[in-house]
Amino acid sequence: MVMVIDELKKDAIRELIKNGKRDDERGFDDYREGSADVRIGKSRVIAGVKLEVVEPFPDRPNEGTLTVNADLLPTAHETFEEGPPNEESIELARVVDRGIRAAEAVDLKSLFIEEGKVWGVFVDIYTIDHDGNLLDTAALATVAALHTMKIPEYRDGKVIRENLTPKPLLTIPTQCTFVKIGKEIIIDPTYAEELVADARITYCVGDNMLYAIQKAGSGSFSKEEVISLLDKSFEKRKYLLSLLNKL
Amino acid sequence: MGGNSDMPLIVNGKRLDGRRLDELRPITIEAGVLNRATGSAYLTWGKNKVLAAVYGPREVFPKHETNLYGSIVRCRYMMAPFSTEEHGRAGPNRRSREISKVMREAFENVIIKEVYPKTAIDIYVDILEGQGSTRVAGLTAAAVALANAGIPMRDIPIGISVGKIDNQIAVDMMREEDNFGQADMPLAITPLSGEIILLQMDGKMTREEFIYALDLAYSKVNEIREKQINALREFFKKSSAAVEEENGEGSNLNGIEQEGETQDSSQETNTLDSISE
Numbered sequence: 001m002v003m004v005i006d007e008l009k010k011d012a013i014r015e016l017i018k019n020g021k022r023d024d025e026r027g028f029d030d031y032r033e034g035s036a037d038v039r040i041g042k043s044r045v046i047a048g049v050k051l052e053v054v055e056p057f058p059d060r061p062n063e064g065t066l067t068v069n070a071d072l073l074p075t076a077h078e079t080f081e082e083g084p085p086n087e088e089s090i091e092l093a094r095v096v097d098r099g100i101r102a103a104e105a106v107d108l109k110s111l112f113i114e115e116g117k118v119w120g121v122f123v124d125i126y127t128i129d130h131d132g133n134l135l136d137t138a139a140l141a142t143v144a145a146l147h148t149m150k151i152p153e154y155r156d157g158k159v160i161r162e163n164l165t166p167k168p169l170l171t172i173p174t175q176c177t178f179v180k181i182g183k184e185i186i187i188d189p190t191y192a193e194e195l196v197a198d199a200r201i202t203y204c205v206g207d208n209m210l211y212a213i214q215k216a217g218s219g220s221f222s223k224e225e226v227i228s229l230l231d232k233s234f235e236k237r238k239y240l241l242s243l244l245n246k247l
Numbered sequence: 248m249g250g251n252s253d254m255p256l257i258v259n260g261k262r263l264d265g266r267r268l269d270e271l272r273p274i275t276i277e278a279g280v281l282n283r284a285t286g287s288a289y290l291t292w293g294k295n296k297v298l299a300a301v302y303g304p305r306e307v308f309p310k311h312e313t314n315l316y317g318s319i320v321r322c323r324y325m326m327a328p329f330s331t332e333e334h335g336r337a338g339p340n341r342r343s344r345e346i347s348k349v350m351r352e353a354f355e356n357v358i359i360k361e362v363y364p365k366t367a368i369d370i371y372v373d374i375l376e377g378q379g380s381t382r383v384a385g386l387t388a389a390a391v392a393l394a395n396a397g398i399p400m401r402d403i404p405i406g407i408s409v410g411k412i413d414n415q416i417a418v419d420m421m422r423e424e425d426n427f428g429q430a431d432m433p434l435a436i437t438p439l440s441g442e443i444i445l446l447q448m449d450g451k452m453t454r455e456e457f458i459y460a461l462d463l464a465y466s467k468v469n470e471i472r473e474k475q476i477n478a479l480r481e482f483f484k485k486s487s488a489a490v491e492e493e494n495g496e497g498s499n500l501n502g503i504e505q506e507g508e509t510q511d512s513s514q515e516t517n518t519l520d521s522i523s524e
Contacts, residue, residue, distance in 0.1 A: 218355035
């Protein structure tokens with residue numbers, strides 16, 4: 001049943017895009033409305049941050065650790081199934097993780113406690129509702145959650161969660177995802193647009209700095225396209241930052 | 248990717264293994280190295296050692312994954328537990344599953360899936376020794392294995408990595424550069440169309456560095472492609488020589504077939520020649 005509707009919609013969306021239009025009347029490079037916390041359009045993601053005392057990695061004994069996990073909940077979409085992380089959720093978590101890590105956004109050096117003990121920052125991305133572009137929704141949620149993170153006190157071998165110190169991000173990376181449908185490229189795809197997309201590309205950027213890229217899908221991009229989409233990501237950064245500034 | 252500046256990666260204008268910034272490590276490729284696989288390739292790229300095998304087109308299991316209108320493409324990239332300095336855990340992990348995914352998507356771009364409906368094409372990429380840029384080495388090998396298997400493709404893609412070390416853009420990142428450099432960017436490109444079918448990046452690059460890195464990657468496409476084409480040409484030369492030898496000892500009838508075979512294989516060579524130009 002769902003598949004039949006989707007197939008019909010696919011043709012309609014391809015036709016619209018070819019004629020320079022989108023299903024919800026947005027421009028090709030417009031984001032959907034949404035607040036900075038977790039919603040973009042009808043997509044909704046919650047990111048939770050938990051802090052635990054952990055052992056540091058042997059090659060970085062004076063730094064805290066960052067772990068990002070994503071769970072595509074079956075509540076979010078009929079195609080999401082219960083079970084261990086699949087390809088899609090692994091990719092989502094790793095792309096978000098890479099952007100934040102490359103930007104050196106989390107002050108990992110300040111998360112040192114004492115020899116052999118550091119704070120481990122655990123981010124869990126929970127997709128609640130899926131109407132496309134979970135990648136950017138998750139990235140925004142993660143950045144928002146990490147930016148408002150508070151560190152508990154650690155005294156005499158005990159974690160005191162009542163005593164919290166804010167630990168904002170050192171820099172705020174922003175992430176933009178584009179899909180290619182036919183010859184056209186649009187930003188922030190809905191679920192239906194993702195269904196008909198040939199290829200997808202995600203950029204994580206800072207001020208005049210590129211942090212991460214992930215291309216997916218069976219389609220291709222030209223050299224000129226990947227450069228112009230980087231420019232578009234820099235341009236859209238202002239808008240995404242304005243959402244996060246409300247925090 | 249730590250941007251860990253403790254370790255100098257460029258000394259006197261040379262990289263740790265003596266290369267220039269725009270120099271590839273030596274690459275060798277041999278096609279048709281496995282007995283059971285439909286197609287295969289063994290590649291060495293610097294100290295990387297990669298085995299790629301292709302099975303199919305073959306029946307799809309589990310059946311519900313079948314596509315009535317074309318082949319499904321599956322890809323499994325894996326690093327052997329003994330492939331790196333520290334002993335790794337056997338089997339797939341999060342990293343290898345992500346790489347398998349983007350690699351499969353890259354091959355879906357070039358494989359003409361409509362030719363073999365209801366079948367599966369399985370690509371296995373095994374890193375026997377990993378010394379940096381293994382995914383693009385693996386992809387380059389798998390492309391040869393696919394061609395060796397006779398899978399119809401629009402193009403034979405190449406893999407290449409570029410990155411940033413000691414504030415300079417370099418091509419073909421080796422292990423230390425990958426670990427301690429400032430950025431790493433693996434790509435796969437289809438040489439005939441010049442399109443990008445795999446692109447990942449992490450680290451720190453300005454817009455100008457990104458463009459420079461892209462240009463550097465493109466400038467190496469033909470060098471890598473030549474290795475692939477030569478490996479395939481060698482394979483076809485060897486197999487047509489084997490056919491000739493077999494037929495030479497046979498009856499008259501075989502003699503006639505031999506003529507046909509020789510013609511076919513020379514055509515094959517011509518096609519490859521024209522591609523590489």
